[in-house]
Amino acid sequence: MGRQPCCDKLGVKKGPWTAEEDKKLISFILTNGQCCWRAVPKLAGLKRCGKSCRLRWTNYLRPDLKRGLLSDAEEKLVIDLHSRLGNRWSKIAARLPGRTDNEIKNHWNTHIKKKLLKMGIDPVTHEPLKKEANLSDQPTTESDQNKENGHQQVQVVPQSTNVTAAAATSTEFDNNSSFSSSASSSENSSCTTDESKLVFDNLSENDPLLSCLLEADTPLIDSPWEFPMSSTTTVEEPKSFDSIISNMTSWEDTFNWLSGYQEFGINDFGFDNCFNHVELDIFKTIDNVENRHG
DNA sequence: AAACCTCTCAACCGCGTCGGG
DNA sequence: GCCCGACGCGGTTGAGAGGTT
Secondary structure: OOOOOOOOOOOOOOOOOOHHHHHHHHHHHHHHOOOOHHHHHHHHOOOOOHHHHHHHHHHHHOOOOOOOOOOHHHHHHHHHHHHHHOOOHHHHHHOOOOOOHHHHHHHHHHHHHHHHHHOOEOOOOOOEOOOOOOOOOOOOOHHHHHHHHHHHHOOOHHHHHHHHHHHHHOHHHHHHOOOOOOHHHHHHOOOOHHHHHHHHHHHHOOHHHHHHHHHOOOOOOOOOOEOOOOOOOOOOOOOEHHHHHHOOOOHHHHHHHHHHHHHHOOOOOOOHHHOOHHHHHHHHHHHHHHHHOO
16 A cells, blocks of 8 residues: 555645735744644644645745845855755755755755856866866756765765865856855855854864764754843843743734834834844744735 | 746655654 | 654746746
8 A cells, every 4th residue: 555645635725825824824833833734734724735834834934034045155155065965955954044945955956056057067066067068968957966976975075175165266256255265254254243153154164064964953943932031121021932922812913913013113113132033034024924915 | 019938936746764653 | 673654855846927039
């Protein structure tokens, strides 16, 4: 007997998510947290398969997601990590907070691959393309290449620096980036402080990075969303996000509470220091959901 | 303005892995 | 040790947006 489908195919909705579905899912997860995805659709009142809910949440609705294109530094980090890890997108994504494996995979296939080819670098092996290899003579498919090179991917740690260096010397990368493969040049980075720190922390690691990535995942921001004690006020006790949300009886309450901060303009009130990036991203997420669905 | 082409990315599919019984 | 269910991952697809002719 074959494997059972992950969900009952009959009556399960597919395709793009509606605003209503997004609201239900966000509301459910904010209230109950992430557990047992198979049960989520039923409990949340969604006609979706659990897998689809998980994907929607992790790739799109999670409040700690960054939006927009990858920065130059992030792009270079992806290249570097890819040279070490191959197509292990989730491992790569774990090193880029706020980015999903799907996002990185898409960005790799649509942007980075082309850039590398343009630069004369084989996106699969990260070696310079052979002279006799015509550009049109590209790898048939990535999966084919991975089959051939999959084992090699893990063994190429020393060469990864070549790729990074090659990228750093490329005209294309130099134009808009002050990034250097040297960990000591972080003052030149154009990304945010935290981001820079992370990126350069990663690049400053050599073999430990590989072993770390292969053996133990560095946790992403998947820990419960708790409001840390504000750096600017000592009046209020820190409240956990869950406790706040659980006191709200409906999605409307939650939604209004979250979006209220945006409408007020937290920066205008000098509240911007009261929220960490996770909370700020929640506001962005709410805004995005509203905007995307009109 | 319309038809066609290209690109992007959200979503799906199937398989591998893991953990509980 | 085996089986089964659930989750997570990587590859692929396809709708829609944007660009070109």
